[in-house]
Amino acid sequence: MDYKSMADMHFSSSLGSIHYKFHKGSSEKTLVLLHGFGASSLSWSRFIEQLPDELNIVAPDLLGHGSSAAPKMEYTISNQADSIKELLKSISGQSMALMGHSYGGWIAAVIAMQGIADYLILEDAAGITKFDDERLANDPDFAEKLIKEALVTNPNEHVLRSIIYSRTQADYLTCEKLSRIRVPSLIIWGNEDLMVPVKFAYTFNSCISGSEILILEGAKHTPHYTDAKKVADKVLSFLAQRKKIF
16 A cells, blocks of 8 residues: 555644545454654555555644644643544544554544544554653653654644643543543554663553554654554454454
């Protein structure tokens, strides 16, 4: 499958217009891909190349990213999750597999906690309270460095600053919250991730009942890009073998 050949679609959420790439296959499953902070659906291009044409694919640009609208608003996790939930509700009649990377993984976990997914795949996901506490303690300038780096791919500085500084305690993930996820779940992580250390893979794994885990040796923060085939093979195997058990 080729990212560029996928259809360009737009959905009018209550918070703004969401652009997404769409491929209609013959499968009963739809894989929804949520990208990371400052990125866009384009970041999934190598991964999408490894997917079969039969699979339905939805790859949104989160609000404030890519070709989606960048309204003046608070870019909280809950607002991003609400806009994606509206999009997902417009795509009916399919078994929904939600895959999120980093910041997108945080959003995916929040959506899954609310029961709006049939499968969940988290890749090097952010959002655990202890993670933010640790990195800010180790580097007080981390937030500003992250914004500066993200501006290379996303010029919407007001969006990036809001994402970093408008977070509330209610947005953060705890083990108690993650235990609400009651769908088959897969945790994927690079063991050399310098952004979100691999120890947090085991936190997600232990807090989400029955979840599987895949640690990729030598991979860093974006296994879906650097190890696209390995990640795709695991995701496809997971979707083929796992069924809803709760």
